Amino acid sequence: MSKPLPKLRDDNRILASLPPADYRRISRLLEPVQFRRGQPLHEPGRRATHAYFPRTGVASVVARFSDGTAIEVATIGNEGLVGLSAYLADGRNPMEVFVQVPGEAVRMDADAFRLEIRSGGALRDLARRYAFALLVQVGQSAACNRIHSLDQRCARWLLMTHDRVLGDHIALTQEYLAEMLGVRRAGVTQAAHALKRRRLIDYHRGTIRVIDRRGLERATCECYALIRGEHEALIG
Amino acid sequence: MSKPLPKLRDDNRILASLPPADYRRISRLLEPVQFRRGQPLHEPGRRATHAYFPRTGVASVVARFSDGTAIEVATIGNEGLVGLSAYLADGRNPMEVFVQVPGEAVRMDADAFRLEIRSGGALRDLARRYAFALLVQVGQSAACNRIHSLDQRCARWLLMTHDRVLGDHIALTQEYLAEMLGVRRAGVTQAAHALKRRRLIDYHRGTIRVIDRRGLERATCECYALIRGEHEALIG
DNA sequence: GCGTGTCGGTACGCTGCCGTACAGACGATC
DNA sequence: GATCGTCTGTACGGCAGCGTACCGACACGC
Numbered sequence: 001m002s003k004p005l006p007k008l009r010d011d012n013r014i015l016a017s018l019p020p021a022d023y024r025r026i027s028r029l030l031e032p033v034q035f036r037r038g039q040p041l042h043e044p045g046r047r048a049t050h051a052y053f054p055r056t057g058v059a060s061v062v063a064r065f066s067d068g069t070a071i072e073v074a075t076i077g078n079e080g081l082v083g084l085s086a087y088l089a090d091g092r093n094p095m096e097v098f099v100q101v102p103g104e105a106v107r108m109d110a111d112a113f114r115l116e117i118r119s120g121g122a123l124r125d126l127a128r129r130y131a132f133a134l135l136v137q138v139g140q141s142a143a144c145n146r147i148h149s150l151d152q153r154c155a156r157w158l159l160m161t162h163d164r165v166l167g168d169h170i171a172l173t174q175e176y177l178a179e180m181l182g183v184r185r186a187g188v189t190q191a192a193h194a195l196k197r198r199r200l201i202d203y204h205r206g207t208i209r210v211i212d213r214r215g216l217e218r219a220t221c222e223c224y225a226l227i228r229g230e231h232e233a234l235i236g
Numbered sequence: 237m238s239k240p241l242p243k244l245r246d247d248n249r250i251l252a253s254l255p256p257a258d259y260r261r262i263s264r265l266l267e268p269v270q271f272r273r274g275q276p277l278h279e280p281g282r283r284a285t286h287a288y289f290p291r292t293g294v295a296s297v298v299a300r301f302s303d304g305t306a307i308e309v310a311t312i313g314n315e316g317l318v319g320l321s322a323y324l325a326d327g328r329n330p331m332e333v334f335v336q337v338p339g340e341a342v343r344m345d346a347d348a349f350r351l352e353i354r355s356g357g358a359l360r361d362l363a364r365r366y367a368f369a370l371l372v373q374v375g376q377s378a379a380c381n382r383i384h385s386l387d388q389r390c391a392r393w394l395l396m397t398h399d400r401v402l403g404d405h406i407a408l409t410q411e412y413l414a415e416m417l418g419v420r421r422a423g424v425t426q427a428a429h430a431l432k433r434r435r436l437i438d439y440h441r442g443t444i445r446v447i448d449r450r451g452l453e454r455a456t457c458e459c460y461a462l463i464r465g466e467h468e469a470l471i472g
Numbered sequence: 473g474c475g476t477g478t479c480g481g482t483a484c485g486c487t488g489c490c491g492t493a494c495a496g497a498c499g500a501t502c
Numbered sequence: 503g504a505t506c507g508t509c510t511g512t513a514c515g516g517c518a519g520c521g522t523a524c525c526g527a528c529a530c531g532c
Binding site: 069145 | 289297298299301302305307309310323324325326329330331364365367369370371372374375376377378379381382383402418452460462466469470
Binding site for chain 1: 473476488489490492497498
């Protein structure tokens, strides 16, 4: 299971899976946008305004609690799309979504997205399948959060993000990673240190580099392979 | 937030939300079934054969790990349906689904279910909304599993099951509850004992009785209200 | 009534992670 | 090159829940 090197019609794999005719029609509705670190893509209480198709950027879906803590429940990059709520729930979504890794994306007006899907093109089928793949990702994470060690979950997070970015460098601080994983920053330091000692990753002041993907895959739990396998079976 | 007393066209709230014409058409496709404790409703690796609409029974969706441990990722009762994978993913689903609380249900052939949904009736809209409500349930559980105490999660589980059954008695052993929550049986004993001391529940050899719902709601975390609120906003 | 299996209560030491705190290392800025 | 803010390393006691084990209470079948 190696990192996919995108050489497709579109860097976003949902868009890349569209038949030519659908792709042409839809691309006229797409507007390129830059993902900036931390930029909100959806705020609970508001209706989703757009559907986003990440190309090189990555988004996080988090549950925010009344005391301010945020726990990541899903990661969305070029393998998926942000804005399923526009399709499934009239744009209503209690989860927060923001940019985790800056980069390129395209977006589509939420109404146009809904219209395109209701019209019954190929995007509908892909969105349906992706919705299920996301459900599997979130469900497996729920179980993983319960029983797997921080070391394993940390490796999984790095692998999932690595899959979604260009190159082997991921810009993020331990502080940030700690928040996503729902643990202390000091805990991440220890887990990251262990991975570094095993020469799987290296890092330095806010940048992590993946050195040995295979090794990381061995270090993580089975959840990684299941989530990725299921996505590939559904979207291909 | 009190327990809903179903006095509707159908004890299943998805079916009850259908307009009369759709309900009549669909009910001809429904076959009553008895949910027996532990009965499998879906096994990973197989295609879903039916969609189930629980009336008084309750189902569990669990992630099963290679060492045999199973962690519950969702609970489905009369507020929902089992078999979204037939709609979203051609029946493919890596999660195990089985009966947690025995009772009544109706089921529909998976192909008929797919056909009915593709034909664009009211069931499609409801299934779509329910899919999102389930995504929210699972996502919030993922975060909850990470940060909330066993006591809180135990109370939440009891509330969610209480919402889905008739009466205040829930037949389940601490052993079983421990597996669902992904903790030791001894841990559940302690949590349950604490709830009993506060006179919120009582129990005896495999039967739990909810005494004080309001109290339980105060004892649990905010996740319960969020999940339930979101479901009601989407299905009503 | 007696044996057997199931269910729940309790105890032990152990471990992973917590909360907190402080210190060193590095980078940017002036 | 001095300063300051950010990022990472480390240490401390503390606690929730773990794995395991044992025991009593109860239900059921004979």
